[in-house]
Amino acid sequence: MRKRISFWRRQARNVGVSLVFVMVATGLWYTQEQGYRDQLSWMGVPTWETLTPTSVHRVLRNDGFLVGWSDLRVNPLWVSYYLHAVEDPHAGARPDFQRDWRTLWPITTDSYFGSGYDRGHLAPNYAIAAVHGRVAQSHTFRMSNITPQRPDLNRRLWQRLEEVVIDHFVPRFGTLQVIAGPVFPERYLDNALNRVGLVEVPEAFYKIIVVPAEQPLALAFLMPQNVRGNEPLDRYVVSIDEIEMRTGLDFFPNLSEDMAGRLEGQVRTQGWELEKVARLPSRF
């Protein structure tokens, strides 16, 4: 009898030791993961305003950028990255698109074949490559960073915006935080079957650009799928609040109430010299 009691005590102690070990390991992992996330986002990673199936997501970490992945939409709901000025910006050759096994869903590199949609980058190839290097560049070609875009948007209007960000805004401000992602129709069921393979087709895309300073500046764009491509960029400027309403996401959650009101509630284009870049011609 005595032996049995000591046996169970020993077991209990072993379980206790294991639990402590797991908790410490989890704590260390969590701390490290938070550190990575803080390096790739300003004022906290985007989160959901309310816990709904369409806004819930999990965070995938890449070299140079984070992805908020939705298993319901089978889409990145947001990507977050910093860009800073570099001496001699250049990018290597375009790598091949790659499957990302972390998505679980089988999205292959030819899932978009014959769909009429482009494999549109959210975290852009050129800017990420120029600022964060070759490995980060290859990660932008993971299918978890890709979403269906109409060719005239992807290759023209959206490309012009990406070009203005890296060629004009980054040199002017030094460092930028960028968040970009898709926008879907208000009612999930209206669009649930509108998919390229398994990937739901967005109706529009947003890009939020922040100068992370003591007195931060913010500029946000919302661009629909159906554009010609030569429209002036400033036609699509919106407030961050509007993007939050359309996406159900909460951007910069660590921002003070006061600062959030000023940064997100209104459109302020002063300081960006948009008029100089809004009508630059399309490269493609």
Next chain:
DNA sequence: TTTAGTGT
């Protein structure tokens, strides 16, 4: 220098 599909 910056976007891609195509059809294999």
